[in-house]
Amino acid sequence: MSAPTINVALTVPQTEAEGPGVRFAIWVQGCPLRCPGCCNPEMLDAAEERTQMTAAELLTQVLASEGEGISLLGGEPFAQADGLCALAEGVQAAGRSVMVYSGYLLTQLKRRAVHEQGVRRLLAATDLLVDGPYIERERTTTRRFIGSNNQGLHFLTNFYRPDDPRLAAPNTVEIRLRGGVLTLNGYPVLGARTKITGVGQ
Numbered sequence: 001m002s003a004p005t006i007n008v009a010l011t012v013p014q015t016e017a018e019g020p021g022v023r024f025a026i027w028v029q030g031c032p033l034r035c036p037g038c039c040n041p042e043m044l045d046a047a048e049e050r051t052q053m054t055a056a057e058l059l060t061q062v063l064a065s066e067g068e069g070i071s072l073l074g075g076e077p078f079a080q081a082d083g084l085c086a087l088a089e090g091v092q093a094a095g096r097s098v099m100v101y102s103g104y105l106l107t108q109l110k111r112r113a114v115h116e117q118g119v120r121r122l123l124a125a126t127d128l129l130v131d132g133p134y135i136e137r138e139r140t141t142t143r144r145f146i147g148s149n150n151q152g153l154h155f156l157t158n159f160y161r162p163d164d165p166r167l168a169a170p171n172t173v174e175i176r177l178r179g180g181v182l183t184l185n186g187y188p189v190l191g192a193r194t195k196i197t198g199v200g201q
Contacts, residue, residue: 005052006083009043009075010183013065017174019099019128019145020166022067026058026183028084031076033103037136039147043182045076055086062091069097069127078102088125097159099128099145106131108155116139128157130162141171 009029012018014175018025030046031038036114038044062070070091077084077100088098100122102109123129133150139148144167146153155162173186 003054004083006080008051008053016173018071020054024062024065025071026077027073028080030079031074035134058087071099081122085118085121092125097127099132100126103133127157129154144169150153154184
């Protein structure tokens with residue numbers, strides 16, 4: 001049986017806005033939650049094919065980069081848990097960390113993990129989890145790596161500690177211009193967009 005592919009919307013090989021330290025960030029395409037005010041609305045449609053990659057292909061890219069781990073965002077990573085779990089396991093096996101941003105609550109993910117192997121494996125291979133839907137009226141700039149105050153930060157392994165000073169700074173935004181495409185990641189201070197095309201063309 002062939003390995004499941006992952007529908008990848010965007011990768012940023014080096015970022016400090018999506019988790020502690022320098023990280024390889026991977027945004028997946030597709031989210032069933034549809035939170036109003038989502039900062040990545042172009043990544044909601046699961047039927048839209050972006051870049052199809054296997055976990056092995058992504059792992060090769062991650063391990064060729066410098067940094068202390070990966071951050072999985074979206075879209076909704078647990079909607080593609082069957083493909084992402086092998087990637088997360090490979091990253092941890094290499095001694096790096098895995099951070100996942102999910103619109104589901106940890107309690108919901110644990111219930112799904114009982115019957116869904118991919119969810120169970122991805123959750124087991126997660127060191128740091130941001131959980132909960134984005135709620136626009138509760139958005140915050142003062143909680144590092146958190147979009148709205150209802151969301152939680154869960155330390156699922158001992159890789160990170162709650163007193164890590166990198167978790168105490170305000171949120172930041174990174175701006176990149178590549179091939180006429182402006183990408184924003186981190187706190188969406190310029191509005192609910194991750195990608196703006198046609199810039200500088």
